[in-house]
Amino acid sequence: xxxxxxxxxxxxxxxxxxxxxxxxxxxxxxxxxxxxxxxxxxxxxxxxxxxxxxxxxxxxxxxxxxxxxxxxxxxxxxxxxxxxxxxxxxxxxxxxxxxxxxxxxxxxxxxxxxxxxxxxxxxxxxxxxxxxxxxxxxxxxxxxxxxxxxxxxxxxxxxxxxxxxxxxxxxxxxxxxxxxxxxxxxxxxxxxxxxxxxxxxxxxxxxxxxxxxxxxxxxxxxxxxxxxxxxxxxxxxxxxxxxxxxxxxxxxxxxxxxx
Amino acid sequence: xxxxxxxxxxxxxxxxxxxxxxxxxxxxxxxxxxxxxxxxxxxxxxxxxxxxxxxxxxxxxxxxxxxxxxxxxxxxxxxxxxxxxxxxxxxxxxxxxxxxxxxxxxxxxxxxxxxxxxxxxxxxxxxxxxxxxxxxxxxxxxxxxxxxxxxxxxxxxxxxxxxxxxxxxxxxxxxxxxxxxxxxxxxxxxxxxxxxxxxxxxxxxxxxxxxxxxxxxxxxxxxxxxxxxxxxxxxxxxxxxxxxxxxxxxxxxxxxxxxxxxxxxxxxxxxxxxxxxxxxxxxxxxxxxxxxxxxxxxxxxxxxxxxxxxxxxxxxxxxxxxxxxxxxxxxxxxxxxxxxxxxxxxxxxxxxxxxxxxxxxxxxxxxxxxxxxxxxxxxxxxxxxxxxxxxxxxxxxxxxxxxxxxxxxxxxxxxxxxxxxxxxxxxxxxxxxxxxxxxxx
Numbered sequence: 201x202x203x204x205x206x207x208x209x210x211x212x213x214x215x216x217x218x219x220x221x222x223x224x225x226x227x228x229x230x231x232x233x234x235x236x237x238x239x240x241x242x243x244x245x246x247x248x249x250x251x252x253x254x255x256x257x258x259x260x261x262x263x264x265x266x267x268x269x270x271x272x273x274x275x276x277x278x279x280x281x282x283x284x285x286x287x288x289x290x291x292x293x294x295x296x297x298x299x300x301x302x303x304x305x306x307x308x309x310x311x312x313x314x315x316x317x318x319x320x321x322x323x324x325x326x327x328x329x330x331x332x333x334x335x336x337x338x339x340x341x342x343x344x345x346x347x348x349x350x351x352x353x354x355x356x357x358x359x360x361x362x363x364x365x366x367x368x369x370x371x372x373x374x375x376x377x378x379x380x381x382x383x384x385x386x387x388x389x390x391x392x393x394x395x396x397x398x399x400x401x402x403x404x405x406x407x408x409x410x411x412x413x414x415x416x417x418x419x420x421x422x423x424x425x426x427x428x429x430x431x432x433x434x435x436x437x438x439x440x441x442x443x444x445x446x447x448x449x450x451x452x453x454x455x456x457x458x459x
Numbered sequence: 460x461x462x463x464x465x466x467x468x469x470x471x472x473x474x475x476x477x478x479x480x481x482x483x484x485x486x487x488x489x490x491x492x493x494x495x496x497x498x499x500x501x502x503x504x505x506x507x508x509x510x511x512x513x514x515x516x517x518x519x520x521x522x523x524x525x526x527x528x529x530x531x532x533x534x535x536x537x538x539x540x541x542x543x544x545x546x547x548x549x550x551x552x553x554x555x556x557x558x559x560x561x562x563x564x565x566x567x568x569x570x571x572x573x574x575x576x577x578x579x580x581x582x583x584x585x586x587x588x589x590x591x592x593x594x595x596x597x598x599x600x601x602x603x604x605x606x607x608x609x610x611x612x613x614x615x616x617x618x619x620x621x622x623x624x625x626x627x628x629x630x631x632x633x634x635x636x637x638x639x640x641x642x643x644x645x646x647x648x649x650x651x652x653x654x655x656x657x658x659x660x661x662x663x664x665x666x667x668x669x670x671x672x673x674x675x676x677x678x679x680x681x682x683x684x685x686x687x688x689x690x691x692x693x694x695x696x697x698x699x700x701x702x703x704x705x706x707x708x709x710x711x712x713x714x715x716x717x718x719x720x721x722x723x724x725x726x727x728x729x730x731x732x733x734x735x736x737x738x739x740x741x742x743x744x745x746x747x748x749x750x751x752x753x754x755x756x757x758x759x760x761x762x763x764x765x766x767x768x769x770x771x772x773x774x775x776x777x778x779x780x781x782x783x784x785x786x787x788x789x790x791x792x793x794x795x796x797x798x799x800x801x802x803x804x805x806x807x808x809x810x811x812x813x814x815x816x817x818x819x820x821x822x823x824x825x826x827x828x829x830x831x832x833x834x835x836x837x838x839x840x841x842x843x844x845x846x847x848x849x850x851x852x853x854x855x856x857x858x859x860x861x862x863x864x865x866x867x868x869x870x871x872x873x874x875x876x877x878x879x880x881x882x883x884x885x886x887x888x889x890x891x892x893x894x895x896x897x898x899x900x
Binding site for chain 1: 532616624631
């Protein structure tokens with residue numbers, strides 16, 4: 201990145217809820233400062249002004265679900281020096297990847313009044329199934345401080361500090377009493393990546409895996425524990441199939457209980 | 460955002476004004492206006508946001524998952540989804556919650572109104588009125604105003620964070636109450652900021668009231684909730700200025716959705732009557748008498764009275780609602796006592812539940828059929844933007860017709876502004892679509 205020239209930032213949206221790019225606007229205290237050090241060159245949610253590419257940093261939100269988007273992401277990659285995926289849709293296929301476990305043809309013809317108007321792929325897939333991704337930020341939604349960390353790391357030519365261990369680490373550091381041990385509430389914390397500040401256990405509920413699988417998750421043992429708590433197979437499947445259902449280890453584990 | 464081809468009229472002297480990717484709205488949309496021989500012949504709001512099939516994959520999920528799952532339809536108004544789904548489930552299972560839980564939900568929702576309105580008024584809508592392409596440009600000349608907007612937005616988000624853990628997809632609300640409720644002391648940390656928020660909102664009304672509004676009027680049917688003694692957010696009957704007055708559970712008898720080719724979002728209309736208008740301007744017009752005296756007085760001080768039919772002035776309605784929301788949030792906090800239990804037990808039954816609440820941009824309707832084991836058998840969700848779609852198209856048509864002599868660039872920008880009057884949330888509107896209950900078994 202050039203030292204003197206402001207780096208150009210673009211924000212791209214694929215199938216998603218807009219929440220992760222909203223995180224940038226939710227940096228209320230830092231937003232104007234960020235806008236001072238980087239050039240917000242293409243961010244349709246916030247501006248009608250569009251500067252042409254190439255861009256130094258592209259933030260990509262959402263998953264690929266249509267033939268058109270599968271082509272568009274290639275274009276985005278070509279225009280971007282660094283491509284950062286933001287959020288569970290972009291990094292894991294998102295909640296809409298629940299379609300991947302059904303036969304989409306039946307699905308569409310049952311559901312739509314006019315299926316012929318709809319163009320959709322059979323699967324919702326993460327961005328790195330299609331193009332090379334330089335850095336990913338997990339979460340449904342992402343943690344806005346991780347977003348600022350990545351932007352500032354890139355501005356300063358250093359590696360972003362994004363931990364990949366489990367939610368349990370943060371939960372213990374917060375001094376929470378374990379909801380699974382003390383109350384028997386099923387919690388995905390032991391297999392889920394940190395980033396949310398162990399919010400759910402802090403609110404007396406089990407983690408539901410917004411940040412997707414941690415680096416080396418032991419999902420087999422996790423599910424066995426769920427079984428011991430009296431959780432039935434259907435509910436174990438549902439537990440893994442939410443916002444990161446198509447991430448490798450969560451997908452394999454839920455499929456194991458389908459047989 | 461403009462398409463170069465819009466510049467050259469084709470052989471048949473048909474001129475097309477199009478914007479291929481609408482900015483400053485949530486989600487992916489575009490519009491197309493066709494003009495032939497000085498007459499507008501067609502205006503379409505095109506929504507190409509990929510469908511995400513929420514209503515389909517909700518089938519087979521547990522009832523208590525609906526608030527978390529449906530909140531993922533929209534990152535800007537997740538609480539609206541949580542509250543409409545919770546209300547529907549509780550209606551189905553006949554759950555009664557503690558009055559303080561009810562108050563806390565209202566406060567939670569007000570936080571979302573404040574952050575969403577502050578975002579829309581200043582960052583998404585005001586730049587149009589002042590001729591800036593975005594709030595970053597606006598900040599160079601109106602730094603204090605943008606700073607105030609960000610503080611107001613942050614205050615709304617902080618209400619949400621305090622109750623729900625995080626501002627986007629908060630996680631504390633559940634069918635039956637909350638997983639955990641805040642302490643009185645925790646909420647009191649917001650008191651001074653809300654007092655500031657009231658002042659800031661009053662300044663906002665005065666600021667937006669002084670903007671110049673393009674002319675636009677139509678014979679709209681405004682639809683909103685109406686509550687016996689509150690400005691409507693979570694409960695009430697559905698009413699309109701043309702005589703509609705129905706229970707939420709009768710929604711399907713009066714409204715219907717249609718699948719049109721140019722949109723991945725369904726168009727909703729009132730049976731045998733047509734398009735209608737939901738959102739802050741509808742709420743204001745139908746519930747002016749339920750606003751606080753200060754909010755009423757502020758509206759009047761800028762000449763904004765109920766009966767307004769200029770959709771550009773929805774920005775004033777949002778500002779007036781900011782005044783109301785800050786005052787109401789303060790009242791709730793001052794009267795708050797921690798409820799004895801965060802939630803009550805819920806027993807699912809094989810019933811149908813209906814929920815409708817006022818999202819920042821208008822009514823959001825949910826209907827669920829849940830079986831005796833608590834599994835969702837069918838789900839219908841009608842977000843505000845699909846309800847406004849037809850009205851937005853009509854506005855585009857009329858505005859372009861009335862301003863046909865306007866230079867192309869200006870007309871295009873003004874038409875974008877027409878769309879933004881509705882604060883459309885396109886991510887919401889194309890989660891898609893009707894399910895046939897009988898065929899899903």
